[in-house]
Amino acid sequence: MLDGIGGWVDQHLLTALIFSPIASLLVPMMLEAFGWRLSVTMWKGFALIVSLVGLGLGIEVWRRFDATVGSMQMVEHSTWISGYGINYYVGIDGISLFLVVLAAFLLPIILIASWVEIAKRVKQYIFFMMLLQTGMLGAFLSLNLFLFYVFWEVMLIPMYFVIGIWGGPGRLYATVKFFIYTMLGSLLMLVGILVLVFLHYQQFPGDPVTFDYIGFAGAPGIIDTPIPTEGQPWWQNQSCLFLLFGLSFAIKVPVFPFHTWLPDAHVEAPTAGSVVLAGVLLKLGTYGFLRYSLPLFPVATIDLAPWVLGLAVIGIIYGALVAMVQQDIKRLVAYASVSHLGFVMLGLFALNLQGLEGALLQMVNHGLSTGALFLLVGMLYQRRHVRDIAEFGGLARVMPTFTAFFVITTMASIGLPLLNGFVGEFLILIGIFAVSPLVAVLATSGIILSAVYMLWMVRRVFFGPLLHDVNRKLVDLGLREKLVATAMVVPMIWIGIYPSSFLRPMDRSLSALLRKMEARGADIAAYQGLGESSGRASKESTDTSGPESGE
């Protein structure tokens, strides 16, 4: 029987990865149904084992991944609702690979980190975390637009409960705001998906209706549909469809001015919720732009890019400025998130290889460093039950190990060389410089500002004299917490020192994406700036990225 399962998993690695979290819960549920009383610790232990298996599957996917191929790998396809073109269709490429690995990597860490914090309704907590994991992995791996939409929405319900049940005092407001904001966007995306599907149906009259994003077995997929830029009714134009999709993604990222749900959700969510939110959920927004908006609507992308870049720059600077005046550490990190994700947006809309690679890497980086910051803030909150910066000061004396981890993470977050943030931001800046030096300069000011607020916060919390006597009794990290923190810091250093192991698998898929955009009518060369300046930019980038990746 085990051989049978092993063989099946071998054949359906991605399906196993997506559904193992939620399906495995049947085991303890059955045991309880047959009268076994499982203790809370057993439930937690079981969840941890499942999450580690998930991590193992994620690493196996990475191991099997063929970096020399730019197309989808490990594809699985079977009919879900026949006659409607709705299929269970999953696959992985260089764009989704690391986001999937990141999600698989974060789950065990989150479960270990929240081992003590979550004291009430543990079973429900585990159920919702597992459902969330299934939803996120499914959304990253779907190649059928309907399937993607379903997974995209499935994530909302567990997150709603995670914030609502285990969150802070303002959780009700935060969770409803989060839900309505994201759902509003995604419903508009649903209309966009439908229009696309029937445009496709019209363009390929012989074929059945299909929601498959990439054609399966020779049939054309949605990605092969020529989408008019004008002439048709306005709502069938690329720009309108871009907006329908883009609003949904922009809310998820979140792009300024759709970001207001994020600080509320982050502050009220329990640590685990914040980490998942920052680590993976927000990446779905940027992933959506990269996977769907850019290749599907390339002409509209270029037409509307100035607006997106403008909003991204505003987000970077605004997020940084607001972060600067926050009293609450968690809120500060939340606004820092808004600022950092602005960088990712810049990288995406640079529409060149450096920009895209930087953006994709920065998504992973942000997941790691912001995730780690939330974990560390959570540990501090666990001890003192406050998060106000003013309540702390001089913690380095009582909690040296904690301080060390926190400082490393902060450095990674503000982009110190040899840590992960630097590589991503650097690539993004190269990429965006080719498009608009002005935007690059403005974005750089965001980096400086981020150094200001982060270092300021670190100084006020960790250094200087011990201002409050309560803080004298704080204990340093225990073994469990050290384990968690170490697990987060190691990949930060890895990416910082040897980014090629992450950049290489992305390469083919991203260049394939750029080629696809050009084939679909996007004049990327013109967008990159004309003639000489473009040549200089790309020369510069090759010069600098050479030693970078060889480091």
Next chain:
Amino acid sequence: MSMSLDIAALGPMLAVGVGAILLPIAEVLLARKRTFLSRPLTRERRGTFLAVGSLLCLVIALIVSFNGFVGPVRVFNMSNPMIVMDRVSHFLNIVVLLGAAMTVLVSVKYLADIRTNHGEYYALVMSSVLGMMFLTSATDLILLFLALELMSIPLYVLSGFQRESLRSNESALKYFLVGSFASAILLYGMALLYGATGSVSLAEIGARFDPESAIDMLGAALVLVGLGFKISSVPFHQWAPDVYEGAPTTVTGFMATTVKVAAFGALLRVLTLALEPASDVVYGALWVIAVLTMTVGNLMAIIQQNIKRMLAYSSIAHAGYVLVGLIVGTIEGYAAVLFYLLVYTFMTLGAFTVVAILAKGGEDRDRIDDLAGLGATRPLMAAAMAISMFALAGIPPTAGFMGKFQLFRAAIERGTETGDTSLFVLAILGVLNSAVSLAYYLRVPLVMYFREPDAKLTPDLPGFFERFVLLTCLAAIVLLGVVPGDVFVIFGDFDILSKTTAAAQQLLSPPSP
């Protein structure tokens, strides 16, 4: 031409009709001091007996309807086809019967709880169901009107069934007044249509309808207004919240689901058979009504504190969504309407069942705050309520999402085919409305799971019947959402999506007499 009557075509109606007649007699027999069981029965016992009796009739009717659904179209009287038993009628009858069966099951304990356990309740429900079944299969104005009245009059009584309660009396009076008003308007419209075309058969009216003539158009408009009252579309909706709030909860659930299903059935027939020539104007008017209905329903639901009132406005909003499918007017659109009505019945009855179980000590507990902490005290009820709410809000992977998806899919499909921007705008307004509806649907799980229970008010455990209904609704909501193409495989080859499409196809090609 010989008079050939196909009595067997009326099988499902006969089963229900016999029940409606026999149940009052059975009640009298059971109420005697010396019953055939040789000992007096308590009121509760009697109620259970009558409920099981009506359930039996409903199940027989269901089985007959299932058989009819896969069989050929049957017409009661070929020379004068007033009743056409095609797939549409059978499908809608199945939905109506399912709704009625679940209502009956929940009523047993509920009627005892609110201390109104009178036997005639079940007879009234059965008569109303009979009216609905005729309504879905009527292709003739006279029968349509009779069926509508047969459906409505027992409902006027049922909504005032809690005789001592002021709320219930108010509800009955309001419903009766507005209902008669609507019937009168409908009848006036029918008279005009008859006067203009000289026929009461929907198909013949369609053949002779002259969209240029003012009388024809006025008649059509009045008929639509009359039916608009029954489906509670805006601006003919004001009665619904008051009536729904005051009526006994099980009756409200019954009204909110089956009545709408049957009235939409009638609307389907009228639109496809009689008003086809005027479709441009009619669909334009319906477009406006649909948008108003969705928007007003959703906005008003947000501010409600009473869950029955909230569900009333929610049901108004859902009527708006269903209208989208009618406006599309393609096979896909009608199929989506049929599918949505099925799904809507399960979602709404799931919610109303929970509210009915909460009633205790002769009173409803129907404020949203009464649900506080239900997640901790009564997990099954809370789960059923929460999933019903998520389904009503249209969140995947529930059936509610699949239903809305079908409706908007049909609209966009037609829109891209013809380049009709108004359908795109309708879909956009529809999804925006879904987003608005979250504001009130989410409040219910919020109260149930995130608030502490009121220690004094622990709700009753759901009994066997109630638990059965809740689990049925849950299973239907999940299965119709996850595997809509494969649902009911257990009943043989019954793929719900293709079957609703097949049913819709028959609607567009009615059998000629």
